[in-house]
Amino acid sequence: MKSGKKIPALLLLLVLVFSVFSAGCIGEKTTTTPSTTTLKPTQNAQEQTASPTTASRSGYPITITDFAGRKVTIEKPPERVIVLSSYWAEILSILGVQNRIVGIGKYIPYDPHVPEDVRSKPAVGSNFKGLNWETVAGLKPDLIIIDWYGGKYADASTIKKAKELGIPVIALTAKSVEDNIKVVELLGKVFGREKKAEELASWMKEKLNEVKEIAGQIPADRKKNVLLISAPKDINGPISVYANGSAWASIVQLVGAHNLAFDKNFNTPWPKLDLEKIIAYWGDKADVIILTSFSKERLEKAINGIRNDPRWRAIKAVKEGHVYGILAGSKGFLDWGPRITVGVYQMANIIYPEYYPDWKPVAKELFENFYGVKYNAPVTVMDSMGRKVTFEKPPERVIVLSSYWAEVMHCLGLDDKIVGIDKYTPKDQFLPENIRKKPVVGTTWEKAINWETVAGLKPDLILMGRWKGGFTKGEQDVIERSKELGIKVLAFGIPDSNATGTEMPYENIRIIRVLGKVFDKEKRAEELASFLEKYYNEALGIASRIPADKKKNVLVVYGSSITGKYATGEISIAYRGSAYAQTAELVGAHNVAFDYNFSTQYPKFDLEKLMAYFGNKTDVLIVVDWDAERLSEAVEKIKSDPRWQQIKAVKDGHVVGILVSSWSRNAAALYGPRFVTGIYAFGHAIYPGYYPDWKPIYQELIKRFYGMEG
Numbered sequence: 001m002k003s004g005k006k007i008p009a010l011l012l013l014l015v016l017v018f019s020v021f022s023a024g025c026i027g028e029k030t031t032t033t034p035s036t037t038t039l040k041p042t043q044n045a046q047e048q049t050a051s052p053t054t055a056s057r058s059g060y061p062i063t064i065t066d067f068a069g070r071k072v073t074i075e076k077p078p079e080r081v082i083v084l085s086s087y088w089a090e091i092l093s094i095l096g097v098q099n100r101i102v103g104i105g106k107y108i109p110y111d112p113h114v115p116e117d118v119r120s121k122p123a124v125g126s127n128f129k130g131l132n133w134e135t136v137a138g139l140k141p142d143l144i145i146i147d148w149y150g151g152k153y154a155d156a157s158t159i160k161k162a163k164e165l166g167i168p169v170i171a172l173t174a175k176s177v178e179d180n181i182k183v184v185e186l187l188g189k190v191f192g193r194e195k196k197a198e199e200l201a202s203w204m205k206e207k208l209n210e211v212k213e214i215a216g217q218i219p220a221d222r223k224k225n226v227l228l229i230s231a232p233k234d235i236n237g238p239i240s241v242y243a244n245g246s247a248w249a250s251i252v253q254l255v256g257a258h259n260l261a262f263d264k265n266f267n268t269p270w271p272k273l274d275l276e277k278i279i280a281y282w283g284d285k286a287d288v289i290i291l292t293s294f295s296k297e298r299l300e301k302a303i304n305g306i307r308n309d310p311r312w313r314a315i316k317a318v319k320e321g322h323v324y325g326i327l328a329g330s331k332g333f334l335d336w337g338p339r340i341t342v343g344v345y346q347m348a349n350i351i352y353p354e355y356y357p358d359w360k361p362v363a364k365e366l367f368e369n370f371y372g373v374k375y376n377a378p379v380t381v382m383d384s385m386g387r388k389v390t391f392e393k394p395p396e397r398v399i400v401l402s403s404y405w406a407e408v409m410h411c412l413g414l415d416d417k418i419v420g421i422d423k424y425t426p427k428d429q430f431l432p433e434n435i436r437k438k439p440v441v442g443t444t445w446e447k448a449i450n451w452e453t454v455a456g457l458k459p460d461l462i463l464m465g466r467w468k469g470g471f472t473k474g475e476q477d478v479i480e481r482s483k484e485l486g487i488k489v490l491a492f493g494i495p496d497s498n499a500t501g502t503e504m505p506y507e508n509i510r511i512i513r514v515l516g517k518v519f520d521k522e523k524r525a526e527e528l529a530s531f532l533e534k535y536y537n538e539a540l541g542i543a544s545r546i547p548a549d550k551k552k553n554v555l556v557v558y559g560s561s562i563t564g565k566y567a568t569g570e571i572s573i574a575y576r577g578s579a580y581a582q583t584a585e586l587v588g589a590h591n592v593a594f595d596y597n598f599s600t601q602y603p604k605f606d607l608e609k610l611m612a613y614f615g616n617k618t619d620v621l622i623v624v625d626w627d628a629e630r631l632s633e634a635v636e637k638i639k640s641d642p643r644w645q646q647i648k649a650v651k652d653g654h655v656v657g658i659l660v661s662s663w664s665r666n667a668a669a670l671y672g673p674r675f676v677t678g679i680y681a682f683g684h685a686i687y688p689g690y691y692p693d694w695k696p697i698y699q700e701l702i703k704r705f706y707g708m709e710g
Contacts, residue, residue, distance in 0.1 A: 086111035087337025111330035130154035215256030231293035231302035245269030294329035304501035321533025386499025395461035402465035404672030444474035466493035543588030559625030559634030587683035621649035
């Protein structure tokens with residue numbers, strides 16, 4: 001029985017040995033000295049795919065040193081190649097030798113930057129778990145290209161097995177950005193494509209030299225401390241940190257910042273730490289935190305989670321609103337191979353937007369000059385409803401159905417993109433006249449949109465509000481009719497927190513960043529978002545310092561339900577999901593409405609029921625309205641009506657009116673860029689001894705981003 005089992009194994013071994021010798025003779029020996037070559041300038045010319053039968057054999061045999069420190073002698077140009085990683089497959093395609101690839105790693109089919117004919121080749125396994133040697137034998141390779149991880153995964157065993165079978169292996173890695181250039185040069189030499197390799201390597205080197213030159217000009221007092229981490233599945237930890245020995249970690253240093261992880265001695269380039277240790281090591285030092293992930297969804301979820309988690313706010317970068325993300329792997333640019341050049345510019349833009357040029361022209365050069373494809377960067381974003389919308393290019397003709405989002409457009413310098421507005425936007429005193437005089441298309445209230453006017457304006461995007469925690473009839477009508485007309489819609493306002501990972505009022509910051517992506521105004525959007533996030537986090541910090549015995553119970557009521565033409569005898573209060581209700585909680589108070597389960601964000605009560613629910617609980621009664629005169633009347637009515645005296649806050653003289661308006665220059669707001677003024681207006685009204693007045697923040701905001709004086 002034992003001898004019978006040995007026969008198939010011996011036959012497989014004979015097949016493998018025969019296939020290698022039939023493909024050509026190659027020898028290997030081990031060394032520890034890596035080799036480099038000198039870059040020479042070359043013309044920017046595209047080379048066609050070379051046939052292995054016509055490839056020049058002059059200059060062979062050659063000997064190269066791979067990244068495992070092994071010398072490999074190659075007798076002739078490789079003709080049947082297995083490549084296990086997509087980034088090296090990208091280089092082979094750029095060099096014009098993709099038709100020599102006969103087998104691939106299991107993940108290459110997911111790389112959109114690898115040609116389709118390569119992605120459809122037989123998969124033989126992976127760098128991590130090893131190869132199917134029977135499949136390898138059938139492909140008769142004369143070269144296998146793998147990643148080198150120092151023997152941590154299946155790399156060492158793959159080399160050993162291939163050597164036993166006479167199959168040559170080149171092991172590649174990138175512990176620095178420059179290593180990727182060396183890989184290009186090495187592969188150019190191996191495949192006899194030095195000219196094209198020089199062209200790509202020279203371009204990469206030119207871009208990196210530009211980065212180094214800019215980095216050298218950043219003043220010492222502007223240097224930033226950066227923490228680069230992998231987006232965790234659970235923001236509680238463990239969290240992988242990119243430390244010394246990681247190519248991505250080295251980018252932080254390359255662009256002129258300091259990677260804080262380099263201050264510690266870890267036994268791996270990717271140490272895993274719990275949150276408490278990260279805070280202890282770098283909490284008071286980190287100016288910027290950058291997250292990376294191969295999954296866009298995971299990246300966005302982790303960023304939102306960290307930005308809104310009170311424990312993470314012990315870290316300086318989180319507290320000041322400097323938490324960002326870079327998509328890694330084949331769907332992004334932070335990867336090994338040529339695309340890492342663009343990744344460098346992305347990271348530079350995040351850390352020092354004021355010093356570095358935009359990364360998109362770099363991506364365009366790379367793809368159009370070397371990958372041979374026209375570069376466009378479609379952007380997919382999520383609106384407050386959780387709907388994902390993809391844009392092939394920035395919109396040019398926009399109808400805005402909410403003045404709050406028209407203000408965001410204005411702050412981002414997009415006035416010229418607005419072609420139509422809703423009926424209330426002309427009242428907005430924070431918008432320039434050229435916007436307020438745009439054609440009016442109606443309103444989403446009660447399906448009052450004039451679709452004939454909309455069609456005449458030929459919009460490619462409609463921005464609308466979402467205020468009820470779900471679409472109203474008018475809002476739903478916009479969604480449905482726009483779909484019929486082929487117009488994209490983004491609905492912003494009260495978020496579906498399960499989808500967005502945010503709540504009001506923080507959703508305002510996310511919306512600004514989303515619109516920055518949509519309109520290719522990310523730098524300006526980030527400047528505005530970071531400004532707002534700084535004050536937002538400062539407010540949270542104040543709230544966390546209010547002693548437990550000083551906490552106040554608050555009820556928020558709407559002045560329009562107490563007096564004026566909309567008053568019906570029932571009083572509307574702010575409940576969960578409403579920006580007013582959430583803001584009262586955010587500043588450190590307790591919204592007594594949250595003690596009950598209501599089915600709407602704006603429940604209504606007659607006065608008797610209001611007193612029964614909240615009368616003896618309420619320390620501060622806040623009255624909100626967008627009409628200054630009506631607000632004053634409502635506050636006076638509450639104070640003077642004996643029936644209201646049964647509410648503790650009224651009896652104690654703690655009734656406060658807050659003017660919250662999307663239009664008035666002397667009012668706070670809770671939506672759009674001015675939402676921070678509402679936070680501080682609420683905070684100062686409830687805790688005047690803790691929160692500063694909102695008006696200085698308001699004046700700084702409108703001067704810096706609206707171009708107006710307070």
